[in-house]
Amino acid sequence: MSITIVVSPSATGKTSQCIHRLKQVLADNPLAPVWIVLPDRLQAVAFRRRLAAVGGAIGVHIGTFGDLYHSILFRADQPIPVASDTVIYRLIKTSIRDVAAQGKLVHYTPIADKPGFISAIRDRFAELKRARVLPEDLIETAKKHDTSLAELGLLYADYQAKLQAMGWADPEGVNWLAVEELERDPAVASEIRLLIVDGFDSFNGSQFAALRLLSERIPELIITLPGTLGMERTAHRRFARSLEMIKTELPDAAEEEVSGPMHLPGPLANLERGIFEPAPTPTEGQPGISFVETCSPVDEAREALRWVKARIIRDGLRLDECALVTPDPERYRQHLREAGEEFGVPLRFTHGEALTSAPGIAALLDLLELPSQGWPRRLTIEALRAPYFDLTQFNLDTQKADLLELVSQFGQVVGGLGQWRESLERLALMEQPPPTEEGGDLPAPMLPHGEAAASLWENLKAFSDRLALPDTGPTRTWVEWLEDLLDELYFFERQETDRDEASAIGLRGALRALVLGEEVSGEAPMEYEAFLKELRSTLEGTNFQERLEWSHPAVLVLRVLEARGLRFKAVVVLGLSEGLFPEVEREDPFLSEELRAELGLEPRLQREQGGLFYQAVTRSDRFLLLTRPTMAEDGERWEPSPFWTSARLLFTDEPVVVRPDAPRALADAASAEEVLFLAVRKGGLPRSYTDLTQRFEGLRLARDVLEARLGDDGTSPFEGDLSDVEEALREYFGPDHIWSPSRLETYGTCPHWFYAAHVLQLEPREPPEFGYNPRQLGSILHAILEKAYMRAEDPGDVDSVLAALEVVAPEEFQAAPERFGFRPSPLWDVEQEHLLEKLTETVTGIVELEDGWTPVAFERVFGLEGVPPLVMEIDGQKVQLHGVIDRVDKNESGELRILDYKSGSSHLGPQDLVEGRRLQLPIYALGAREALEMGEPVEGLYWAILAGRRGWLTLSRFSYEEGEETYKGPDAAFRMATRHVRRILEGVRAGVFPPIPPRGGCPSYCPAAAWCWRYDPAFW
């Protein structure tokens, strides 16, 4: 028996020496069984390639410890099925449930059903097994510790019992069984002539046990380790510990240091030699090594892939000769994926992601929520739009989804199949779609009505019937129900991308695991919600991996630990900022450091991550890029990692700092999008990119527009200038157009708001919610006041009006939801009391304003319902206006007072008239005088109902100065209003629609708010 520990720094030929020895053995005995054990499949593939490059070798087994263990069990005629991750997850979940049902889970009960807890428990079980800690050992140890450890022991024992009852093993259990077999039978695996263990920097308990047992029966064992025999360097501390442990476990092992030269180029060799060394001497120039700082991980991912693409194109590397090493795969996955797709660099991630992050699975879970959540508006519409379901059998598709969206706005559908039915049945009774609210000159676009609405309800109902749930049942029944549904919706056929397909395969596995879990723990009928919770939790805890054939070249994206033992020509190490790499070490909340030491588990603190960094930066034979983000997600500055700082000390060149808005050479563009972006910035597209000319021109125009709009003076032609269509505007808004004061006010408030709302005729789309919106509230309050005054025996007597109000208000409140189209909130009763209080204050408050006024008219219209409009003569042109006056009072002289109720209280001051935002009062006064011929208005005011006071603008007190003149009273208000009407008409007809944020900010219900470049949010 010969045991050799081969130690040498990275890239000095350990693996070459192993291959050399292997060849020697095979030269002596070509059929000698030889095993090469490597940390994982990636290293196994790489070793196979290296061996092939030097002529290959027949009959050499290259694999992981897992492969070796399987082989041992197979030779011992004890093959055992290995449970997949999903099955393990499911079994642990079942164990948690069963132990909890026995009343033995107390400490962990609050988090027991969280996917994170199950994953954490699964990791701990794996660690315990790797260290060969039996469940009974853990339970025994727990007696000296707290109850949480005892509970962990019970879960571990239950899980293990379930696995054994199935006759299965988990991957770590295979290790265990193989070691047991080696202990039981000294002859097993004794035919192995040479065993080489390469690429490791640490070993766990079962690996040590297997190596010890094998070394006793095979002629030769070689173990390689990075470092030096003395292991004096800081960079080698991690390996020093491993070397000590090997020497303890295998005391007969001889140590040997490879004396071959380092094959790294100068700067990389300098880095290897100098990293973490005290007082290093920096070298000038660092060809092959780059340091890049970016603002964020997003930019970092882009810069990393730009650099990789440059190595491929400029330096002729193959995709599989490049690798990205990341300390935090989840932080970088999406950014790398997006940049890879844009730059045309295929990536192969070595780590999976949760099934629930796949869009198809997320859509399926949303679909399954529909029946239990009562067909909420958003989920219903999204289910119809999702590309993963074929709903043609229900006559539903994306167009029907659009229609349902309109229906939901019309019927204020918040959720519940009943609300969908009620809204569609209301529409089915209509021969015409209802008009839009403002002006009513256009029907609501495409809103289904009549037969179309009836059949839309039939379609939706058929779909909901299909999703009707069986009674309670065991998991098997629910899974069968779900599988039938998936088949009917062609779910699996509709998975198009590799990612979709991989996640769909993962889903099938998860469904099988659910059934298997039930078989192990026994059938237990459950409700649909419980099944859905189980399904969601299983999918959250199950990873899937995009399939990318190894024959398809791609750049590897590795975790730091996976980089060990691999060699590339170009490597990027990302995330070299504080807290990312090295990651912050925290004590394990399940197994303390003390316990870990007692049980023989790897420590969680002082893991010597510097050794991992050393391994990562010595993986490349030619090019190395180190990157770090400088800004954390919360905007705080991210300090450099100590690894970054140590590496920087070795070189004098400053790192490249990449800012997103900094100029960049066109030659550095990594995608067509970047070429276009940079070309537009530089002002020209080189001839070699003629195929991008059209896109370039479009983008250049967009840039000009944006630049002009972002300018401060607001005078560019892109600032709402529609003079090109002046002719059409003059015709549409010509003398025949009948204006409402509110439209004029909209232009007076912001011309672009008018353009969006009344030229483009857009309406803000806000998701329906319970309760009334401000417009509906205004309508309710107006309607109640009108009816209360109309029904009062004496509208001039406050008590009479209040008595009528007591009768009218409840009737109106009851009819309001149906009449004004809103769904009462749970607070509707309380709201009614509050509103009645405010209405009472309105009735009494208006009386208290001034004596001598008696109401004579309510909701008087002009320019509508056959009543002539108000006609203003402006510059020789007639302007027609319509309106509805809330209330007209008269005094004993027959003079008029105009009242306009407002539910809000802002923008009711004289300045609002001076600036053209409030024109209603003078226009209504003119309407009363001229269109309705009711008399001479001498007063007019706004009454803010909810605020319980009048607005500051009144016609009698209004005044303004112009030159030397001061204008006062209603005539001044009429004059001012006329001036604004002239200005507004000129602006509208000339196509002048600049966005001018109103003082106090833009209202959220401005339909342009979503795109307007001058949007200034405010509370209105």
Ligand code: SF4
């Ligand atoms: S968002 Fe503001 S500035 Fe833009 S159109 Fe609307 S009101 Fe005007």
